[in-house]
Amino acid sequence: MTLVLAGILGLVVGSFLNVVIWRVPRGESVVKPPSACPRCGHRLHAWENIPVLSWLWLRGKCSRCRKPIAARYPVIELVTAIAVVLVVLRFGVTWATLGYVYLACVAVALVMIDLDVKRLPDKIVMPTYLVVIAALFAESLSDGQFGSFWRALAGGAILFVFYFLALVLYPGGMGFGDVKLAGVLGLALAWIGWGALAIGAFGAFLLGGVYSIVLLLTRRAGRKSGIPFGPWMIAGAAIGIAVGEQIWDQYLALLA
């Protein structure tokens, strides 16, 4: 039952994220005006705005001009729903879950915006610090254990400084948006444990590095064509949050 509710919540949030992904990089309001067909300006009726179902019902076409509606809209709604369900499966129903659900939804928007326009807008990243810190603090208050909370703050600072140094030492490799995102991901990873933080951070560079090499080998990108790094940071963090501690323990066992 909880998972069904989580899935529905994810679909609804995913629908809103489609608006965020389109409008925030363009500096437009996410509340007004209501959603409309970008081609003919047709205002969507409530029944045309139901996540996934409306797109299927309309067979991927605007009800007035019949121009195609991109499949990425229902895909983003589905991916958000899956992300929210996975977070609830991972953390149960706790205060911390609120922070991780918020972060997962923000992450979907950031991946798409970074792929679209190679930016990670402050308007989306900065409030995430507040939400994640508040949720983790509430979690610590509820059980009186503050160890994970202080570790989260330290991890956020460590990953922020690490990316800041990378930005200073290798300018052009990434942007300051990546540095600010690193701080939030560091918080979320280190709350789970140092192993999660290490695997999450390493995973980003491993995945991003492999992808860059593949692009270079297939000559689809020059050395300087600036691949957005945000999606790899988020993919690494997702792995770190899901299984980082287990991977880290096995790695230490291998060393010993």
Ligand SMILES: [Zn+2]
């Ligand atoms: Zn239309």
